[in-house]
Amino acid sequence: MSKVLTYAEVQAHSVKKDLYVVIHDKVYDATSLVDEHAGGEEVLLDVGGQDATEAFEDVGHSDEAREVLQGLVIGDLKREPGDPKPKVSAPISSSDRAGAGSNSGDLRVGLYALVILGGAAAFGAYKYLHLQEGIKV
Numbered sequence: 001m002s003k004v005l006t007y008a009e010v011q012a013h014s015v016k017k018d019l020y021v022v023i024h025d026k027v028y029d030a031t032s033l034v035d036e037h038a039g040g041e042e043v044l045l046d047v048g049g050q051d052a053t054e055a056f057e058d059v060g061h062s063d064e065a066r067e068v069l070q071g072l073v074i075g076d077l078k079r080e081p082g083d084p085k086p087k088v089s090a091p092i093s094s095s096d097r098a099g100a101g102s103n104s105g106d107l108r109v110g111l112y113a114l115v116i117l118g119g120a121a122a123f124g125a126y127k128y129l130h131l132q133e134g135i136k137v
């Protein structure tokens with residue numbers, strides 16, 4: 001049973017004994033987590049009743065942490081005009097990563113070409129200089 005909460009409703013739960021956070025526009029009840037959180041209670045209290053997406057993602061939480069998160073979901077956030085904007089526009093999905101991968105693949109091919117051409121040029125220069133030295137002697 002998934003609820004829809006407004007940002008104002010989430011903000012009303014910002015104390016240790018009643019702590020909601022928003023991550024990727026879903027609302028989580030982090031109350032039970034406060035005492036067990038490996039990152040400490042302070043960081044959770046800091047984002048209590050607010051959008052914690054950026055803080056959560058910046059830490060680079062493990063898949064296990066994401067599973068814990070799934071167990072805490074209570075509903076979806078309904079953004080209303082005037083509410084704070086999403087901190088991070090979209091979760092980094094595997095398809096995004098694949099896209100980035102192919103881009104860096106292109107870049108890598110370019111870099112290889114550069115290294116090979118650079119090597120060839122250096123070899124040519126070396127040979128040329130050697131030849132000149134040879135003529136001088």
Ligand code: HEM
Binds near residue numbers: 028043069
């Ligand atoms: C309600 C959502 C959250 C859940 C379910 C959660 C869960 C966890 C878990 C399971 C770990 C252990 C390491 C891992 O598996 O990645 C962890 C570590 C950590 N978390 Fe969170 N966390 C949440 C929110 C936050 C937020 C908002 C912050 C803010 C900065 C934060 C900061 C940290 C830090 C700094 C660590 C690393 C601790 C260490 O490696 O010593 N977490 N969290």
